[in-house]
Amino acid sequence: MKRETVVVLDFGGQYNQLIARRVRECNVYCEIYSYKTDIQTIKDIQPKGIIFTGGPNSCYEPDSPTYTKEIFELGVPILGICYGAQLMMHLLGGKVEKAPVREYGKIEVNVDTNSKLFTNVSPKTICWMSHNDYISKAAPGFEISAWTNDCPVAGMENTDKNLYAIQFHPEVLHTQEGTKMLSNFVYNVCGCAGDWKMDSFVEDSIRSIREKVGSGKVLCALSGGVDSSVAAVLLSKAVGNQLTCVFVDHGLLRKNEGDEVEAVFGPEGPYDLNFIRVNAQERFYSRLAGVEEPEEKRKIIGEEFIRVFEEVARKIGAVDFLVQGTIYPDVVESGVGGESTVIKSHHNVGGLPDYVDFKEIIEPLRYLFKDEVRKAGLELGIPDYLVFRQPFPGPGLGIRIVGEITAEKVKMVQDADAIWREEIAKAGWDKKVNQYFAALTNMKSVGVMGDERTYDYAIALRAVTTTDFMTAESAEIPWEVIGKTTSRIVNEVKHVNRVLYDCTGKPPATIEME
Ligand code: XMP
DSSP states (O other), X not given: OOOOEEEEEESSOTTHHHHHHHHHHTTOEEEEEETTSOHHHHHHHOOSXXXXXXXXXXXXXXXXXXXXXGGGGSOOOEEEETHHHHHHXXXXXXXXXXXXXXXXXXXXXXXXXXXXXGTTOOSEEEEXXXXXXXXXXXXXXXXXEEEOSSOSOSEEXXXXXXXXXXXXXXXXXXXXXXXXXXXXXXXXXXXXXXXXXXXXXXXXXXXXHHHHHTTOEEEEEOOSSHHHHHHHHHHHHHHGGGEEEEEEEOSOSOTTHHHHHHHHHSTTSSOOOOEEEEEXXXXXXXXXXXXXXXXXXXXXXXXXXXXXXXXXXXXXXXXEEEEOOOOHHHHHHTTSSSSOXXXXXXXXXXXXXXXXXXXXXXXXXXXOOHHHHHHHHHHTTOOHHHHTOOOOOTTGGGGSBOSOOOHHHHHHHHHHHHXXXXXXXXXXXXXXXXXXXXXXXXXXXXXXXXTEEEEEEEEEEEEEEOSSSSSBEEOOOOHHHHHHHHHXXXXXXXXXXXXXXXXXXXXXXXXXXX
């Protein structure tokens, strides 16, 4: 059965993933493709609709991202957003130029509620605008469907050709009725049925994994995190005993985590995963000795992981498939799917070595966003406390120790992190923040303890609120909680004489330190 798909054509906008997520929230499957993707590939997908994203460029500049006009002749409905709207007008004979007044922020927009895009939307609705250029004249054949005081052409449509364009961003939550508009596009304009649901995802995946694997042996990389746990349980439902799960303790886990993972997924736990634990701490530490550069650390950890798996696989013999819990944001952020710049190569994707000794890698969650992974986890009957765990990166504490990693530093950050997590949970803040951890800065500074001078490390505490992990805000944790944690850390963790709280949001910082 072919799944109905909406294609998001990415022109470099920062909200490209959000567009795809919102469409999926409408139960319509959606994938992101770079504007460099050739039209035949798009045709082969047979999309129900196409959405052009925003982007930072001016469409009338010679080297700006563009697309062949042939796309407008496919008979597939298209929605242009911001840059995407301007580009559509530019290509079809409208006029785009520098706006006399730059619009930025929440703006009241008047919409024509007779438009299919604005069905059930209030005639005056708050939308998020962010543009320097504007459409001064819609292309021939287009009717104006939305406007503001400063932007006379904020929405336009050619209903004969099913082409729609809007200057504002419906995907951003600041656009109060944005989800309704996207839902109108996918249902009223594209005629989607809404077949993207997690129960059918789980069923379809189980079926297709069975087909692919046949009687082959499968090895799953299990870290105990949400993604790999969901992947492992999914695989176990699909292929039962043919699956072996390998948990590599790379010595960069949180305090006691290795034993906790073993308690849940090991032979004593509720799952039957042929669980193998490999204690490879020393091996990772020696490969990482003297390495300071974050990307290099990631690559080493990623590669060493794969090497360990290969060795286990050789011992088991005749392993055909390797399963990884890669999810869609890993793919897009690693610069594989859309147009965004590589910020960090997440080790599941960008850090894979060129040569991998398996017939094939299976990534059953490769096209899911985190919230969808969680829904799939619940569908599979995985308990809530595992499904809603805060994320923990594949390279683990390796990217929470700035600079060189040593066993001593790992111990410091583990102990400090355990205290922080305990105090956050005691204060009930674990439900209010989405990710929180301690990191070891590479900074040493002078302190005084008793009457002695100390020259020791500084721990940074971090806690963020975020919905998508693409942007985040530093959480305003009460001072008592930070204070209590600080005094415990400096008292209980050797070689730490200073504790700092990271107040930076993302952007400009990232959530992890490296
Ligand atoms: P950043 O630091 O990029 O993190 O703001 C966003 C989210 O991704 C997690 N993260 C990673 N996860 N491998 C992973 O599996 C990685 O290399 C990696 N780097 C960051 C991070 O914990 C946060 O949830």
